[in-house]
Amino acid sequence: MIESENSLTVRALLPEEAQLASDVERLSLGHEAWTADGIRETVARNGYYYAAFLGGAFVGSAGFTAVLDEGYITNIAVHPDFRRMGAASELAKAVIEKAKELKLSFLSLEVRESNAAAISLYEKFGFSNVGRRKNFYSEPTEDAVIMTLNF
Ligand SMILES: CC(C)(COP(=O)(O)OP(=O)(O)OC[C@H]1O[C@@H](n2cnc3c(N)ncnc32)[C@H](O)[C@@H]1OP(=O)(O)O)[C@@H](O)C(=O)NCCC(=O)NCCS
Numbered sequence: 001m002i003e004s005e006n007s008l009t010v011r012a013l014l015p016e017e018a019q020l021a022s023d024v025e026r027l028s029l030g031h032e033a034w035t036a037d038g039i040r041e042t043v044a045r046n047g048y049y050y051a052a053f054l055g056g057a058f059v060g061s062a063g064f065t066a067v068l069d070e071g072y073i074t075n076i077a078v079h080p081d082f083r084r085m086g087a088a089s090e091l092a093k094a095v096i097e098k099a100k101e102l103k104l105s106f107l108s109l110e111v112r113e114s115n116a117a118a119i120s121l122y123e124k125f126g127f128s129n130v131g132r133r134k135n136f137y138s139e140p141t142e143d144a145v146i147m148t149l150n151f
Pocket of ligand 1: 003021027028076077078079082083084085086087088089098109110112115116117118120121122124
């Protein structure tokens with residue numbers, strides 16, 4: 001468990017918290033949100049999800065899947081009322097720590113090219129822009145930037 005001064009806590013997401021995670025994803029990412037069942041099934045298979053709490057309240061989550069020595073971040077989302085308080089940073093730290101523990105070669109993800117907040121977050125943690133997927137996203141159609149952190 002990682003705890004910081006402003007009562008921000010990050011720990012592994014419990015299966016019964018998958019709905020909370022899905023709800024915050026839907027608020028944050030609309031139709032790109034994962035369902036609670038999808039999150040639970042992923043965790044049961046090859047996924048690792050972390051939950052962030054501020055003053056005891058669930059505020060967001062982040063997850064990744066591990067395939068051989070490759071890690072793919074699924075989503076990271078923080079409730080709109082609790083942004084810019086460091087929750088995503090603590091979630092990113094937990095994800096990176098776990099990826100290192102699993103001895104993954106890299107963590108990678110796709111992000112909308114217009115998503116300056118997320119791109120800035122990932123850059124802060126050492127991810128670099130390694131490519132682009134044309135028209136990867138729909139509603140609205142947009143390119144994805146591929147960002148990767150090599151270990
Ligand atoms: C991206 C997101 C997860 C950041 O969550 P957060 O808890 O507010 O982030 P933090 O407070 O930990 O901020 C960490 C860094 O992210 C970046 N950041 C966060 N919000 C930002 C904003 N509105 N504009 C620019 N940079 C931003 C900054 O680099 C920030 O570091 P700084 O505070 O030193 O400037 C949040 O905005 C969110 O849920 N967005 C919608 C979902 C989403 O787009 N997820 C990514 C999908 S790939």
